Amino acid sequence: MSVSSPFVRRPVATTLLALGIVLLGLLAYQRLPVAPLPNVSFPTIVVSANLSGANPETMASTVATPLERSLGRIAGISQMTSSSSDGSTRIIVQFDLDKDINVAAREVQAAINNAQPLLPSGMTSRPSYRKMNPAAAPIMILSVTSDTLPTSELYRLADERIAPPILQVPGVGDVNVGGSSSPAVRVSLDPRRLEHAGVSLTAVANAIRSATTSTPTGFVASPASRWEVDTDSQLMRAAAFEDLVVARGEDGAVMHLGDVADLEDGVEDRYNVGFQNDQPAVLLVISASSGANVIETIAGIRERMATLESQLPQSASLSVQLDRAPGIRASLHETQLTLMLAIALVVLVVFLFLRNARATLIPSLAIPVSLIGTFAMMHVMGFSLDTLSLMALIVSIGFLVDDAIVVVENIARHIERDMPPLRAALQGAREVGFTVTSMSVSLVAVFVPLLFLGGFIGRMFFEFAMTLSLAVLVSLVVSLTLTPMLCARWLRPVRRRRTPGWERALLACGRGAQRLYDRSLDVALRHRRLTLLSLVGVIVLNGYLYAVVDKGFIPQQDTGRLIGFVRGDQSLSFDAMSDKLRTIRERLASAPEVHSVLGFMGGRGGGASATLFVTLKDGHTQGTQAVGNRLAASVGDLPGVSTSMMALQDIRIGGRQNTGTQYEITLKSDDLELLDTWSRRIGDTLRGLEGLTGVDSDNRGEGQAVELVVDRDTARRLGVDMQDVDTLLGNAFAQRSIASLYDADNQRYVILEVDADHRQAPEAISRLHVINEAGDSIPVSAFSHLEQSTSPVSVNHQGQFASSTVSFNLAEGVSLGEATERIRQAVNDLRPPTALQVDFEGSAATFQSGMQAMPWLILAALVTVYLVLGILYESYIHPLTILSTLPSAGVGALLALMLLDTPFTLIALIGIILLIGVVKKNAIMLVDFAVSAERERGLDALEAVREAALVRFRPIMMTTLAAILGAVPLLLGTDENAALRAPLGITIIGGLILSQVLTLYTTPVVYLYLDRLHRRLRPARLDATPNEAPPACVGQR
Structure with missing residues (x-):
């Protein structure tokens, strides 16, 4: 009894089982998250530190380096980069993909605590950290604008009223507010008035601090009552500081802050502005959390915005400037239409070959049942409805119908020979049960190496491989249970009827193709050596085409x-x-x-x-x-x-985040002068290379600087302390926060600086005065002079080494493989010194490693399929016959890519791997029939393989055409993800067309040669009989 027998004999149970699968799948479909691409979350922590007034070199040496050394002790770091600019350091720590982000966050916090004693004492706040996913693109950008309100107030609204509620929306990962800074009281001192009054900047700073204290003041109580004690020591607005006493003269005259300074309610950092077209704006850049349903997340944000807008002042406006939801919906809708079109085309193929509405309806039902059942499995696996998973479902249409076609065609063939439907269903399902199982299991085996592939590529395509594998396995179950039961109930013996003209034309075409194949097959079998030589030529051509085809990474989305x-x-x-x-x-x-x-x-x-x-x-x-x-x-x-x-793009791998380009090359060295020289040289070289655009470097060279050279002997004689000089300069030019103001909602700062007239030229430094130990006002020019110098605009590190990044985009029509080869050759021609390390980073580096892994991945898929087929057939030889169909598919795929000027990308690689699973199904049908004919009917190898080729010609053509037409819709999309799907369709269609033409002739010839080899190497066993079948084939007897 075959596996299908109990399902054929119990139609009610089988129908209810199928109905249960459909209900579970529909329920799961409603709960599947929607996203542009699979969740590839890079565990990344960003550490930020600030020190007002410090130049980039100071930030790098005193802040970045201690933090990097402490962070570098954490296990599982894949990359650590830092960028230090005026007053700030930003360190990006990226961990291995399998690192738990919460564990990483705790370890980063511990590393910051360990580094704290080594950091400058002048830091007003501890270094902070936040989680981020550098591979995630913004899903939404909001802007806050107003015709009357200042940007400081807009920033406060965005930071305090808008961002926190949006962060609470399920699926929101992060909200970055930019375009201004927090409100602050700005105090701009006039050094001339200070000098005239005999007051130092330090004295003013101390007076402001003393006037803005916020300390506990206790309470008083009587036996019956209690009173809290409070003071009005907090000055909250600039106007309140006007009358602050900063000094008293010898005659008792009072000097107020308003007498020596201009005060305003401004912003904490004036060097920070945002814009929306030509209007000032504060922007909120929103990214999704890992695994979020982007559509639902954006809908939740829009729902929350309705409430937030009502809470804003009437003069403020909150608007959406970027929304990924329409693009994702359009892409999802078009992919769904592509899926439906693929189903329609496949069903059309089945109908044209079987010319029977009932026989066509059966595989037409098997497709949706298998697809809907796959949704249930996707939900269990935690997958999403994204471009790659939907691509897997589209491609699977041709495979899902393959199993049903083989079963229905074989049962229909028995019914056409006047066998009762029930008996035909039992016998037909039993005969092809092993064939269908072999086809499905060996197809799933193709993806086994991909499932165990690590890194970005493995994580990226795990969901694709699993979705397709699950769909194939569900289809296998449906084809062995529901399909034969429906055949037994719905198919009827062929009755004599008048054949319509279109059907007669199809029959004539089919018979003509059969006769043509019959005659041409005999020619191929008579000229076996020439046929085999053509196969060898195809194998050699594979290697050549793979070497010369343009190679890319991931096709660009047209967002x-x-x-x-x-x-x-x-x-x-x-x-x-x-x-x-x-x-x-x-x-x-x-x-x-x-x-x-x-x-x-x-x-x-x-x-x-x-x-x-x-x-x-x-x-x-x-x-x-x-x-x-x-x-x-x-x-x-x-x-x-x-x-x-x-x-x-929805996915960007590693690299620095502020380059504005897709690809990067990084230079590292301990020699800063060498690094600067070669960064410029390589940047200039890349700008001259054809095919590259937007070449830029984060090495901005040396900026203008001025150095205050102090005569220490004179300063000591005048009673001037160097600490007072540093404090003076910091208070004058560093936008230093000298006091904190606390209100009910948040805190703001008091920012001290000299007025604009004394920030225009370096000579203003010499006109400042410092108070000496005796209390006298000493001009800075009395003990120092100015020298012009240079200072780097930013200092970058990677892996605790000084680094410089040269970034670039590709010109239209230039592949990444072509560009990286040109860059490598150009850099090698420059002959950089051994002290300089030059490497690709980010997407370009992943592309390089992916190119190295591609041949091994294909080889691993071939080996896995061979092992599975060898186990199923209990043979070392027959799997080789089946695998001989693959070279022609590879040539067809590569030729199609080259003809359509499409690079060989990771998507095309998936198409090649799919072809390994698809093309061998035709050989399985042929080999399985030939082996059965030899063992059960005693035919010789030539007779068996010739009969197998002719008998299985129709189902082979049906399955191949179904797969080709199922892939055609992949080429027809116009949405933003159409470029992602196209290489998959091109490789499948090109590979199937050429392999279909060649393998119909090469497979029988290879079968004969390998059968002869098998007989020579392994004499027949004395205890074997012609009718004995291997254990793996018992199920079909």
Whole structure:
């Protein structure tokens, strides 16, 4: 009794089982999260530290280095980079993919605590950390604008009223607020008035601190009552500081703060601005948490926004500037249509071959039952509905129907020979049960190496491989249970009827193709050596084509959104940079493809850098990256700034986050001068390479600096302490926070500095006065002089080594493999010294490792399939016959990619691996029939394989055409993820077409040669009989 027998004999139970699978699948489908791509969460922690007034070198040596040494002791770090600029250090610690982010966070906190004693005592706050996923793109950007409110108030609203509620929305991972800074009281002192009054900056700072104390003051109580004691020591607004007494003259005259300073309610950091087109704005950049349902998350944010808008002042406006939901919905909708089209095309193939509505309806039901059952398995595995999982379902259509086709075709063949339907279903299912199982199990085996592949590639395609494997296994169960039961109940013996004209035409075509194949097969069998030689040629051609085909990483998504990064020259002031940025905004906004431009300048990137978010209009004809390259070129003539742009992608691997480019190459060395020289040289070389655009470097060179050279002997004679000098300069120029103000909602700071007139030129430093030990006012020029010098704009580290990153984009039509080869050759021609380490980083580095792993991955898939087939057939030889079909599929796939000018990417690799599973199914049907004919009917090898080829010609053609037409919709998409799906369709269609033509002839010939080899190497056993079948084939007898 076969596996199918009890299901065929119990139709009610089988129907209810199928119904249960459908109900579970529909319930699971409603709960599957929706996302652009599978969840590939890189465990990453960002450590931030601030020290007002410190230059980049000071930040790198006194803050970054101690933290890096402490963090470097944590196990499981894959990459650590840092960037130090004026007053701030940012360290990005990326861990191995299998590292628990919560464990990593605890270890980072411990490392910060260990490094705390080594950090400068002048740091007003401890280093902080936050979790992030650098691979995740923003899902939403909000802007807060107003025609009347200052940006400081907009920032306070965004930071205190908007960001916290949005962070509480399920699925939100992080909300970054940029474009301004917190409200603060700014005190701008006039050194001339201070000198005239005989008051030092330090004395003013101390007076402000004393006037803004907030300490517990206790209570008083009587036997019957209690009173809390409070004071009005907190001055909250700039106007309240006007009358603050900062000094008293000898004659008793009082000097108020308003007499020596200008006060305003401003912002904590004036070098931080945001914009929405040409209007000042504060931006909220929102990213999703790991595994979040992006559609539901964005819907939750929009629902929360309705409440938030009602709580804002009427003059403030909250609007959505970027929303990924429409693009994801459109992509999901188009993928669903692609899925339905694939089902329709596959069903059409079945109908055209069987020409029977009942026979066509059975596999047509098997497809949705298998798909819906797969949803239940996806929910159990924690998968999402994303581009790759839906691609797996689309591709699986051809495989899902394959099993049903083989079963239905074999049962229909028996019914056509006047066998009763019930008996035909039992016998037909028994005959092909082993074949169907072999086809499905060996197809799943193809993905076993991919399931165990580590790193980004393995994590990225695990969901694809598992979804497809689960769909195939569910299809196997359906084809052995529901399909034969439906055949027994629905199929009827063929009755004589008038054949319509279209059916006669199809029959004539089918018979003509059968006769043509019959005659051509005899020719191939007579010229076996020539046929075998053609197979050898195909194998050699595979290696050649793989070597010459353009190679890429992951196809670019056409999201219609760009992220840009603008860098100014090292000595460009904030105001000058603002003017440059205004020109860039105007040029970008005037481009016909651009819908909106928003972004911010300053902040973590420094005063001479800006981040842009550009949204393109719907219907732009060029790809997003091509438009970005052209927009960057349109502002490339502006002196003093460089602009790079990259298409917003759902996945970005490693590397630095503020480059505005897709790919990077990093230089590392202990010699800073060597690093600076070679960073410039390699950057200039890459700018001259054809095929690269947006080449930029984070090595901005040396900026202008001024050094106060103190004559220490004179200073000592005048009673001036060096600590007082440092404090004076910090209070004057570092935007230093000297006091904290606490209100009911938050805290703000008092920022001390000299007025604008004394910040315009270095000579103003010499006009400052410091109070000596005797209380006298001593001009700085009395014990020092100024010298012009240089200082780096930023200092970058990677792996605790000084580093510099050269980043680049690709020109349209240039593959990543071609670009990396050109770069490698160009760098090698420069002959960099051994003290300099040059490596690709981020996506380019992952591409390099992926290219090295690709051949081994394909080989591992072949070996796995051979092992599974050998176990199933209890033979060393027959699996080789089946695998001989694969070289032609590889040639067809590579030729198709080259003809359509499509690089060989990771998606194309998946297509090649899929072909290993698809193409061998045809050989399995042929070999299984031939082996059965030899063992059960005593035919010789030639007769058996010829009969097998002719009898299985129809199901082979059906399954191949079903797979080809099932892949056609992958080429027809126009949504943002269409480029991701296309290489998969190209490889499947190209590989199947060529393999179908060649393997119909090469497989019988290989079967004969290997059968002859098998007989020579292994004489027949004396105890064997012609009708004896191997244990694995018992089920089909």
